Amino acid sequence: MKITSEDFGTQSSQALHDMQLQGALALVSGRFTQQRRTVVSQTDGWEEIRRKAEQIKEHTLDHLPDYLEQLEKQVQANGGTVYRAGDAAEACRQVLEICRRHQVRQVVKGKSMVSEEIGLNHYLEETRLEVLETDLGEFIIQLAQEPPFHIIVPAIHKTRQQIARLFQEKLGVPYTEDIAELTAIARRTLREKFLSAGLGISGVNFAVAETGGIVLVENEGNARLSTTAPRVHVALMGMEKVVPRVADLGTFLTLLPRSATGQRFSSYVSWIHGPRRDGDADGPERFYLIILDNGRSKILADREMRATLRCIRCGACLNHCPIYRHAGGYSYGWVYPGPIGSILTPQMVGLKKASPLPFASSLCGACADVCPVRIDIPQILLTLRHRIVRGNAKPLIPRVAEKAAMRGWRFATLHRRWRSLGIKAARPLQAMIARKGWLSKGPFPLSCWTQTRDFPAIAPKTFQEWWSTRRPPR
Amino acid sequence: MSLLAIFSQELARIGGKPHPAESLEQAAAIYADICQEAASPALRVRWSTSLLETLDKEAVEITSRDRDEVIRLCAQAQIGLTEADFGIAETGSLVLESGPGRSRLASLLPPVHVAVLPLGRMVPSLQAFTERYAREENARHLQSMACLTFISGPSRTADIEMTLSIGVHGPQALHVILLKDA
Numbered sequence A: 001m002k003i004t005s006e007d008f009g010t011q012s013s014q015a016l017h018d019m020q021l022q023g024a025l026a027l028v029s030g031r032f033t034q035q036r037r038t039v040v041s042q043t044d045g046w047e048e049i050r051r052k053a054e055q056i057k058e059h060t061l062d063h064l065p066d067y068l069e070q071l072e073k074q075v076q077a078n079g080g081t082v083y084r085a086g087d088a089a090e091a092c093r094q095v096l097e098i099c100r101r102h103q104v105r106q107v108v109k110g111k112s113m114v115s116e117e118i119g120l121n122h123y124l125e126e127t128r129l130e131v132l133e134t135d136l137g138e139f140i141i142q143l144a145q146e147p148p149f150h151i152i153v154p155a156i157h158k159t160r161q162q163i164a165r166l167f168q169e170k171l172g173v174p175y176t177e178d179i180a181e182l183t184a185i186a187r188r189t190l191r192e193k194f195l196s197a198g199l200g201i202s203g204v205n206f207a208v209a210e211t212g213g214i215v216l217v218e219n220e221g222n223a224r225l226s227t228t229a230p231r232v233h234v235a236l237m238g239m240e241k242v243v244p245r246v247a248d249l250g251t252f253l254t255l256l257p258r259s260a261t262g263q264r265f266s267s268y269v270s271w272i273h274g275p276r277r278d279g280d281a282d283g284p285e286r287f288y289l290i291i292l293d294n295g296r297s298k299i300l301a302d303r304e305m306r307a308t309l310r311c312i313r314c315g316a317c318l319n320h321c322p323i324y325r326h327a328g329g330y331s332y333g334w335v336y337p338g339p340i341g342s343i344l345t346p347q348m349v350g351l352k353k354a355s356p357l358p359f360a361s362s363l364c365g366a367c368a369d370v371c372p373v374r375i376d377i378p379q380i381l382l383t384l385r386h387r388i389v390r391g392n393a394k395p396l397i398p399r400v401a402e403k404a405a406m407r408g409w410r411f412a413t414l415h416r417r418w419r420s421l422g423i424k425a426a427r428p429l430q431a432m433i434a435r436k437g438w439l440s441k442g443p444f445p446l447s448c449w450t451q452t453r454d455f456p457a458i459a460p461k462t463f464q465e466w467w468s469t470r471r472p473p474r
Numbered sequence B: 001m002s003l004l005a006i007f008s009q010e011l012a013r014i015g016g017k018p019h020p021a022e023s024l025e026q027a028a029a030i031y032a033d034i035c036q037e038a039a040s041p042a043l044r045v046r047w048s049t050s051l052l053e054t055l056d057k058e059a060v061e062i063t064s065r066d067r068d069e070v071i072r073l074c075a076q077a078q079i080g081l082t083e084a085d086f087g088i089a090e091t092g093s094l095v096l097e098s099g100p101g102r103s104r105l106a107s108l109l110p111p112v113h114v115a116v117l118p119l120g121r122m123v124p125s126l127q128a129f130t131e132r133y134a135r136e137e138n139a140r141h142l143q144s145m146a147c148l149t150f151i152s153g154p155s156r157t158a159d160i161e162m163t164l165s166i167g168v169h170g171p172q173a174l175h176v177i178l179l180k181d182a
């Protein structure tokens, strides 16, 4: 996927003017935040569970190579095969190799952010394999040839009318705006494919080192179908997804559905331990687990950034972020949107290619308040900002302009005389454009601000001026 | 509140149908009603356990046989009948273990899923359930099965305009017969 994070500014202002998009964003964030609030208030010891999760994740990251090794051994003991992939290209090649080995032509996929990250669909389609997304939202955006808009509900930016037209055009079905009917069309179309596909690909929500199990959380049943009907199952995971023990799952499975959708539990949760066993009536004959690095080792080694790897991709930080709620998913310019995207994307694609993202935040801290694994996202944003400025990763002109402005600010705060002189000089100038204490337009560089909002005018009297008339004589 | 009451309330809230049964006879009567309601004459598939055998002799047992045959049967069936290994009261969830005679597709492909849950298998919460596996031998047993599935209500999605649709890929209806222990 092409990375356009550099254009966050233009992309987000386009999104701001798209009223339909704004409506969809208000709907998704409103619904999810409200449902989450309700269910969290009904959960005893929520904060304690979050702290427990943080602690388990930190412990796992401390010993990550060991747990990955244990996971690998246990998957093998279960009759599965493990591949390690250093980067996106390697992971894609491994999937293709598996498809070739088993002479597969048709692939069905459950939702997986990692597969988006490595651009798997595109890669496989180039080799003329038929690859079908089966999560309803993913299916829709695949038909529309668009990337996911939201981690949990990928096609939420589309209206039922758009989806109706899309289905009519791509699937040759009669136009209907009835959501139940649209869902039924997807069910019928995909049902055949599940049963004929030779290979199913899934993501991994959690992998358990102790048992070599992978855990899949979903509502639709498409992940179950993709991992049960075809002869071969390939699971893709980022290396940070491992947890030590089965008993740890209680903590994470309590947190994930509540944080993601406000459900107490998702409709289906599968704990999969390799291929079918002797005597089983169904299930895949072969199981492969691909463990992806793709820059994660680098994050692991970076003390200030490491907490990023605790993320369980629940999407809560998106729903609660005032920036995401208006800028929407595509503004972030890559696979991971919202606050998690703002900290993850720069680390994965490089500071230069994603320099606006850490600045796309008001640092209000809502993300950290809701994050089920207590990632201090604002702190990481600040550190990234610091690195971007220090490392000259910003484009030249804003960089120079910002530096000059900061110098000016420093001068003004350190030199009171000059400051009051400047204020005195500015008053008659602003009098020409100020209205009721606000400036709504002005010359460059003030115009950068006033294009989108008013700027408070300088008060008729500064505090110091006022105070000097009040101060009792000494 | 009893675990049965909590389970029933929670299951109903997420769109499943709880049916408490005092005896095997009553369970059979409830099951017959469900079958009647779902289109008849309907192909029914089931797990091969002795409890389910007494409940529905006629349903096709899904055992290890030709792969395509298993898929065809489960895809054509109107009703899939299974027996839950655990129930989780707090979330109204069923837990199904895979294994010989315990098809995964039987609870997934038919539009109606009927599960029998003997009440002695009810645990209060997800935490209590996962803590079972703090015991090494339980974890090893778990690992010996290809798949453990938690089912909480029917298949659902809100992917279009955040509007709930039931039965997107899995069953449209989930009935749980809560069987009092003999």
Ligand code: SF4
Residues within 6 Å of the ligand: A259, A310, A311, A312, A313, A314, A315, A316, A317, A318, A339, A340, A367, A370, A371, A372, A373, A374, A375
């Ligand atoms: S950063 Fe936290 S809140 Fe955001 S997706 Fe990850 S786990 Fe969820």
